[in-house]
Amino acid sequence: MIRDEVLVDLAKRCPRSEAALKKVVGLPRPLLEGGGELLLKALERGAEAAAQVKVAASVEELPRERYGADALWAMVQAHCRARQIDPALVATRKQLTRLHRTWIGRGQLEDPILAGWRGEFLRPWLSRFLRGEESAAFSWSQQQLAPAERAEINQSSTVEEHDA
Numbered sequence: 001m002i003r004d005e006v007l008v009d010l011a012k013r014c015p016r017s018e019a020a021l022k023k024v025v026g027l028p029r030p031l032l033e034g035g036g037e038l039l040l041k042a043l044e045r046g047a048e049a050a051a052q053v054k055v056a057a058s059v060e061e062l063p064r065e066r067y068g069a070d071a072l073w074a075m076v077q078a079h080c081r082a083r084q085i086d087p088a089l090v091a092t093r094k095q096l097t098r099l100h101r102t103w104i105g106r107g108q109l110e111d112p113i114l115a116g117w118r119g120e121f122l123r124p125w126l127s128r129f130l131r132g133e134e135s136a137a138f139s140w141s142q143q144q145l146a147p148a149e150r151a152e153i154n155q156s157s158t159v160e161e162h163d164a
Contacts, residue, residue, distance in 0.1 A: 002028065014047050015040065061097065068104070069097040075136055079125060082138050082147045090118055103130055 002010075006026040015021045018036050031039065061069065073093045080087040091099075091113045099111040109130070114123050128134035137148035 002031070010043060011046075014043055016044070065097075065101065065104075069093065069100045072096050072100050075129065076122070076126070078136065078138055078145060079122075082145045084144075085121070090122065 003026055006024065009024055009026070013020065013024060015024065018032070018040065021027065021032060021036055021040060070093075073096050076091060076096060077087040080090050095111070095113045099109065099113065102108060102110055109123060109127055113119075125134065129136065138145050139148050140146070
């Protein structure tokens with residue numbers, strides 16, 4: 001067994017010789033004696049594979065994209081909170097930024113966050129909202145954010161209770 005710290009050190013150093021391998025602190029000596037060559041070959045294969053992996057460049061948001069993503073994030077947070085769902089369970093701002101870019105680019109709601117229960121919860125409302133077919137109305141009711149229709153029901157029952 002090799003401890004995680006030793007594996008991280010091996011990945012950072014990427015030793016190319018048995019002498020360099022012996023300098024890695026914490027590497028079990030029996031492993032060096034019985035499988036040092038195999039370990040060096042595995043490290044070499046790993047380095048070659050890593051060199052072939054293309055890392056996607058982080059694309060900075062344009063001001064217009066940032067505004068759209070922030071607005072979408074705010075609306076999704078309000079939609080979740082009004083239904084007593086923690087927004088962190090539904091999506092992150094980064095995920096919604098990706099979703100927003102897909103919507104702007106292709107006009108489609110295609111994203112992994114819209115799979116399963118998250119999709120059942122968000123997709124119908126979000127689709128109508130982004131097409132401009134639905135507005136969002138919230139109200140403060142019973143010390144919490146509520147969809148306007150629920151807030152209206154709660155307020156009318158509260159008024160009736162006070163009148164009685």
